[in-house]
Every structure is written in C-alpha cells, then in structure tokens.
Amino acid sequence: MKNRIMVVYSGWLGDLVWIIPTIHALKAAFDSVSLVVSEVQAPLAEIMKNGLVDAVFVDSPKQRMATARGVRDAARAKGIQTFLDLKGRGKNGIYMPWGRDVRILMPHRRDAREFFLARLLHPFASSLPARPDGHMVEAYLSGLTALGMKAPKVCFDLPYDAKTIREGESIVKREGLRSGRCVALNIGSAQFSKIWPAQNYRRLAQILTSDLACKVVIMGAKQFGPNGNYDLKISQEVFGKGPFTNLIEVTSLAVDAYLLSSGAFAVSVGNDSFANHIAGSASETNEPGAVQASNGRMYKANHTVSLFAPTNPAYCRPYDPTGAFNKVVMPAGFPAACVYDHVAHTCPHYGDRYCVDKAHCMEHLTVDQVVAAVEEKLQAPVERKGRRGAGR
Structure with a gap:
C-alpha cells in the first residue's frame, strides 16, 4: 500500500473544478483518496466517486460537530494518515484527527483563509509552499511538491456513470x-x-x-x-x-x-x-x-x-x-x-x-x-x- 490521503476542501461549487487536476495527481500517487466538501459542492463530488475518489464526506453546517466526528472516525478506520487542507479555514481542522502518526498539510500563512484559527486546531501541521501568483489550478498543484510530486499532468476528466x-x-x-x-x-x-x-x-x-x-x-x-x-x-x-x-x-x-x-x-x-x-x-x-x-x-x-x-x-x-x-x-x-x-x-x-x-x-x-x-x-x-x- 502506498498510502491513503484525505483532502479537505469546503467552498463554492465552481471552486471544486480547480482541484480536479490535484485529485487526479493524488489518485496516481496514493492508493486511496477521500474528499471532504461543502453541501453545495456535493453533487459534483458525487461524480468523482465513480472512480476518482474513494469516499466523499459532506460538511453539514447544521450538524458540523457530529459530521466532523464521523469523518475523523472513518479516517481512522480507513487507516488514513495524510490530510491535505487546501483552504486553511479554521473549521476544516475539526475534520482532521490528532495523533503522532498523522501528517497534516495546510496552506502557507499567505494563502490560508483563517491561518491562526487553523493553526490553533493543528499547531504541528506542516505548511505547504507559498502559492505562485496566477491561476488557482496552478496554485493548488504547486502544493503537491510538499508530497514529492512535481509538475503533474493536468487533467479535468470526470468519471461520468x-x-x-x-x-x-x-x-x-x-x-x-x-x-x-x-x-x-x-x-x-x-x-x-x-x-x-x-x-x-x-x-x-x-x-x-x-x-x-x-x-x-x-x-x-x-x-x-x-x-x-x-x-x-x-x-x-x-x-x-x-x-x-x-x-x-x-x-x-x-x-x-x-x-x-x-x-x-x-x-x-x-x-x-x-x-x-x-x-x-x-x-x-x-x-x-x-x-x-x-x-x-x-x-x-x-x-x-x-x-x-x-x-x-x-x-x-x-x-x-x-x-x-x-x-x-x-x-x-x-x-x-x-x-x-x-x-x-x-x-x-x-x-x-x-x-x-x-x-x-x-x-x-x-x-x-x-x-x-x-x-x-x-x-x-x-x-x-x-x-x-x-x-x-
């Protein structure tokens, strides 16, 4: 087994398109990719479950703490040890468990939406490199260098059923x-x-x-x-x-x-x-x-x-x-x-x-x-x- 990774990315529907190439790159490098998204992103994420990601978890504002607990339990059960927070929002931290065997990656201080709150929840998280100016697709792909991945192929294909x-x-x-x-x-x-x-x-x-x-x-x-x-x-x-x-x-x-x-x-x-x-x-x-x-x-x-x-x-x-x-x-x-x-x-x-x-x-x-x-x-x-x- 190469490893398992969970990506936490809660935002607008259109935003999710920008990480499709990142998900493809992670799918090629990891045995399993799981995804945490917002409710509005869920319909697009469901398409990805046809072979691009193995599991999708939905951030529910009305039951956020209970949902987060379920996600953490599922991550432990699946043996997921690597977590990639692409937004750097404070609330994202509750979906990622704590532990010595857990590796958490979150955006650089310059790129995180809520850097201090995110760091408060996970003070020992590793920082991704600062993103280059330019398109969001390239910004997200640049973070994969922290996982030893350089210049992955850009692919927006979706596995339609x-x-x-x-x-x-x-x-x-x-x-x-x-x-x-x-x-x-x-x-x-x-x-x-x-x-x-x-x-x-x-x-x-x-x-x-x-x-x-x-x-x-x-x-x-x-x-x-x-x-x-x-x-x-x-x-x-x-x-x-x-x-x-x-x-x-x-x-x-x-x-x-x-x-x-x-x-x-x-x-x-x-x-x-x-x-x-x-x-x-x-x-x-x-x-x-x-x-x-x-x-x-x-x-x-x-x-x-x-x-x-x-x-x-x-x-x-x-x-x-x-x-x-x-x-x-x-x-x-x-x-x-x-x-x-x-x-x-x-x-x-x-x-x-x-x-x-x-x-x-x-x-x-x-x-x-x-x-x-x-x-x-x-x-x-x-x-x-x-x-x-x-x-x-």
Whole structure:
C-alpha cells in the first residue's frame, strides 16, 4: 500500500473544478483518496466517486460537530494518515484527527483563509509552499511538491456513470448537438455580483439565433439554494418561450457537466461559474486540436466565452495556459459608485445583492461585446473534446 490521503476542501461549487487536476495527481500517487466538501459542492463530488475518489464526506453546517466526528472516525478506520487542507479555514481542522502518526498539510500563512484559527486546531501541521501568483489550478498543484510530486499532468476528466452518459447522449441526439453552430448560454452563478443580467442573455440568444444562425441552448440549475434558485426563476420568467432550447428544468448537474465538457457545443458562454469552468478548462493531451502553451506542454479544451467584472480572470477563468480556447470579456468601464479594487482585484459586495440593486458592474458589459466574442470563437477551428471519463 502506498498510502491513503484525505483532502479537505469546503467552498463554492465552481471552486471544486480547480482541484480536479490535484485529485487526479493524488489518485496516481496514493492508493486511496477521500474528499471532504461543502453541501453545495456535493453533487459534483458525487461524480468523482465513480472512480476518482474513494469516499466523499459532506460538511453539514447544521450538524458540523457530529459530521466532523464521523469523518475523523472513518479516517481512522480507513487507516488514513495524510490530510491535505487546501483552504486553511479554521473549521476544516475539526475534520482532521490528532495523533503522532498523522501528517497534516495546510496552506502557507499567505494563502490560508483563517491561518491562526487553523493553526490553533493543528499547531504541528506542516505548511505547504507559498502559492505562485496566477491561476488557482496552478496554485493548488504547486502544493503537491510538499508530497514529492512535481509538475503533474493536468487533467479535468470526470468519471461520468453510464446513466449520465446515456441521458446526455439522448439530449445530444434529440437536439442535434455536437455539430454545427451550437452555443450554450449558462445564465447563473453562486454569487449575484457575478451574474450578467438575464435580459442581456435573452437579447444575446435572439441575436445568435437570428443573425448568426446558431442553435442556442439555455443552461442552468433547476435547484440551487445559494442563489435562491435564480436559474429556475429566470428560466420561467425570461426563457419560457423563444427561439432556443431551454434545458434548465430538464437536466441534472451531472448531465449538464457531461454536455458542457464533452464537446456538445461549439461555444459555451457563461459568468464566472461552475458551468463555464467545467466547459472550458484545458487538459494536457496530444489529441488533434491541442495547442502548445509557453511551458511547452500541449493542451486542449472546448471553446468558451467568459463574462467577468467583480472577480479576477487571471485567477479563475477557465484554465487555459494557451490562451487559444477561452475568451474573457470585461466591461469597458465600471459604474461611478463601484467599490471594486482594481489593484487587489477584490469586491466587498462579492457575495451579496448590494451591487445588483445599486451599481452592478456586470451591467456595463454590453451585448455587442459578447456577440463579437462568440462570433470570433465560431470562426475558430473546432476540434471538440471527446467524451471524458467513463464511456470514452
């Protein structure tokens, strides 16, 4: 037995996409990988249980202490001795047991969310190296050097089960996807500050359909508590009728992820969110259509257009070291009342509705900008990524 490891990573749904390459690397180096995630991340983590991770434990805020005790007991029973905390939050510490034979790794002081509280719970934990500036995927992968792993291959493949693939392929066949000018519009995000106005998405759908002869597919979550089921509400109020296909009330998160990552669309458009992250993040491969990055490695991804304003795309755009697959669109200007820090790239209203009601920067990103970006991507050579994981 090489060893067993547990990764503690509680955050937003889209964040979990950034550690998929880290999980792949750990899976290659350890006999067993277990994962602790937040409730909102659980549906994506469940996909990983089909062969990428051996166990998933869900951080339940209502029963956190009892859940943590169960996780610690399970870790001992499985013989897990290595624990990797990727966020450095204080609450993460309660999921990791104490003992002389236990090795705990947590983020460097500069990178930890709650360094002192995390250290208070585990004062003898080892520190990961300070993360380099740049994309979160590379930041998380850099920590693996503490485990003796250097420059692992980047892979975003997910092990979709047969039922998910069957449902996804049924939609592909019924709607005529994975060929021609099919464009996905992913309308939601976990934070309201990152959502492009729904009426803009509808106008974009109309232009793509009538002027660019595209088949437009509206996508989102039919149930997502963190944003008050925004996608479902907009589906019914804004996209109930029109010259497009609306899948919001039809598909599950697993089927959405499969469609977005398996090349069902020529272009995927979305906010800073899970949907566009999973649609357009580039894996290392020598398949036809792969492009060489400045680091000498070959990458391939589906084409995406990402809409950004209150977050920094350098850290959290779809991972694309080549710059060939993802196009970022940002406002030409920001509202006069905007409090976004353009140096530190932080927004105090990142997670609330203040900006939506007062001075929403995403409103300053125009439909014409997005149309031009999609048109540019439609003209690019398309070698769509094949199906990922099971069924490949």
